[in-house]
Amino acid sequence: MDLKIAVLPGDGIGPEISEQGVAVMSAVCEKFGHNVSYEYALCGASAIDAVGDPFPEKTFEICMNADAVLFSAVGDPKFDNDPTAKVRPEQGLLAMRKKLGLFANIRPIETFDCLIHKSPLKDELVRGADFICIRELTGGMYFGEKYQDNDKAYDTNAYTRPEIERILVEAYKYAGRRRKHLTVVDKANVLASSRLWRQVAKEMESKYPEIETDYMFVDNAAMRMIQDPKFFDVMVTENTFGDILTDEGSCITGSMGLLPSASTGEHTPVFEPIHGSWPQAKGLNIANPLAQILSVAMLFEYFDLTAEGKLIREAVNASLDANVRTPEIQVEGGAKYGTKEVGAWIVDYIRKA
Amino acid sequence: MDLKIAVLPGDGIGPEISEQGVAVMSAVCEKFGHNVSYEYALCGASAIDAVGDPFPEKTFEICMNADAVLFSAVGDPKFDNDPTAKVRPEQGLLAMRKKLGLFANIRPIETFDCLIHKSPLKDELVRGADFICIRELTGGMYFGEKYQDNDKAYDTNAYTRPEIERILVEAYKYAGRRRKHLTVVDKANVLASSRLWRQVAKEMESKYPEIETDYMFVDNAAMRMIQDPKFFDVMVTENTFGDILTDEGSCITGSMGLLPSASTGEHTPVFEPIHGSWPQAKGLNIANPLAQILSVAMLFEYFDLTAEGKLIREAVNASLDANVRTPEIQVEGGAKYGTKEVGAWIVDYIRKA
Ligand SMILES: CC(C)[C@H](C(=O)O)[C@@H](O)C(=O)O
Numbered sequence A, B: 001m002d003l004k005i006a007v008l009p010g011d012g013i014g015p016e017i018s019e020q021g022v023a024v025m026s027a028v029c030e031k032f033g034h035n036v037s038y039e040y041a042l043c044g045a046s047a048i049d050a051v052g053d054p055f056p057e058k059t060f061e062i063c064m065n066a067d068a069v070l071f072s073a074v075g076d077p078k079f080d081n082d083p084t085a086k087v088r089p090e091q092g093l094l095a096m097r098k099k100l101g102l103f104a105n106i107r108p109i110e111t112f113d114c115l116i117h118k119s120p121l122k123d124e125l126v127r128g129a130d131f132i133c134i135r136e137l138t139g140g141m142y143f144g145e146k147y148q149d150n151d152k153a154y155d156t157n158a159y160t161r162p163e164i165e166r167i168l169v170e171a172y173k174y175a176g177r178r179r180k181h182l183t184v185v186d187k188a189n190v191l192a193s194s195r196l197w198r199q200v201a202k203e204m205e206s207k208y209p210e211i212e213t214d215y216m217f218v219d220n221a222a223m224r225m226i227q228d229p230k231f232f233d234v235m236v237t238e239n240t241f242g243d244i245l246t247d248e249g250s251c252i253t254g255s256m257g258l259l260p261s262a263s264t265g266e267h268t269p270v271f272e273p274i275h276g277s278w279p280q281a282k283g284l285n286i287a288n289p290l291a292q293i294l295s296v297a298m299l300f301e302y303f304d305l306t307a308e309g310k311l312i313r314e315a316v317n318a319s320l321d322a323n324v325r326t327p328e329i330q331v332e333g334g335a336k337y338g339t340k341e342v343g344a345w346i347v348d349y350i351r352k353a
């Protein structure tokens, strides 16, 4: 297969983990005989610094011409304390989502046995938790009409039927491949937009008789995720609720530095770690590249290249088992490996496999 | 002091716990020489059944004429699976909040040493956690303009400067009495309404130099609450975020059946347990009355009757220590006390104190 990848390293530790993601991608392609080519593009704070725009037109074009985007992280502390600044790195993220039509954000919540002790939850609650949060990513309050002056402000949480249908189709697709249990999360006891979500979901239910669909209010879901994360198989929700619940879900695993995500939709899909740009660690060769590397696995799986994805997952697990780990997850007394060394170990594993 | 209390038992286990709350209230008033009188009123599903309205005008009048409302719980499964039904018990709750101008929902998140093992979080993370979530309760998407037809729907998340100012004043008041640390939670990197919140908060900061104010995005707060709940002292946020975060916060304590809340604002304040109406337990004398009883403590404290509040808290702790507990929190092999028996034990403790 020919694969044209747009690589967006972004800010902070982004370039370092990007490098390892690309190295792993190349090793896998070599092994399986795929032709891969990369085109690099600017985004985030570094794009603001370079051209004054966090998602420049040129970057958009490179993304549109690619089969997939390998994204790392954006964000710089110089913008952090001023969410009202005119140009900010996150706007690049939102522009990318909107312009690429990335309406489905797929966040697998997985635990790693050897890291479960890092979870804030009790072992018996979280061990074995394995679900997918699907967040609608191009609608709701993020993109609805906004207004702000000195005395009042509003955001509009708007959804149309087609927007709801297409994300539910996606959610049913994932549920069908997994344990066949879909939880639709909303606030239909209060919000009109949620009532439309629920109405559409209720109408679609009968088309998926093999899937068990249940409904949960968002406040309840925020609790259930902590009290009983193993309840969930696939969860789907709107943009703002999804922002909160996906992060909550990720943090219960104790392995946030290892979790990847995919954003898919109308145009080129994007694969990225869920963690941020960790500016303090920039250039120190200490950032964990595993979330980025696992996002490469998701990339392959998106194109139904499951053996490729599986090999990456196997390599990642082997590196953990061999204690080839970055400082934040290294066991006491274990050798500390850098970003590069972990990446190189995994590339080596893949080559020898 | 003369205290005129509106009692709204509501649905499910509401009447049973209400009875114990009233008994404790009476015992404390007797002990301290306060004159208390009660007027009962309908709300929730039982009010729909009786008069077709979950918060009847008559109930509103009784509340307005009282010094405080002792509320229990509303909700009935016959309305549960249909959030689109024309009349629902929760609408009574929303009507009560709006008509009484209850803009500040105060939710203390406290742990009880003897119940900490019930927390989903690891002991060392949660032991000693003690913070207050303050949720704006009469603005935002709950009450903004709504629209819904078959193909589209929207809600409006609107806030005005005075709405934000008054809840922040409240939050600073609580922070000033506590550990002097206020966390303002918003999504100012995306929402216009949040940017106004942050702008107003930044302007107010300098009026409270003794308080340390910090700002956190809601997705981050949802994680921080699990990873490091002891970070928080007082947290304040808008209505919808507050709905999610207060429930998340409560559930990390492992003692949801014990947590009370207060809703205060323009007119009569309301005191209630945070748990729901648990319809399945109705009439079984198994519901835990402690959250309701502790809401009576909050009621006294609201009127600066701190000794009264303290005595109730002491009695509740004594009942826990003596293993006089309802089934869901009883230790293995311990005798199981009913709702009434726990209430009676506490009343007795207060009388003898
Ligand atoms: C940075 C921010 C705009 C973004 C969001 O809220 O979507 C982030 O929190 C995320 O979840 O990807």
Ligand SMILES: CC(C)[C@H](C(=O)O)[C@@H](O)C(=O)O
Residues within 6 Å of the ligand: A189, A190, A219, B090, B093, B243
């Ligand atoms: C029942 C519902 C309308 C209500 C809310 O969302 O405010 C409840 O969840 C609460 O938190 O008191």
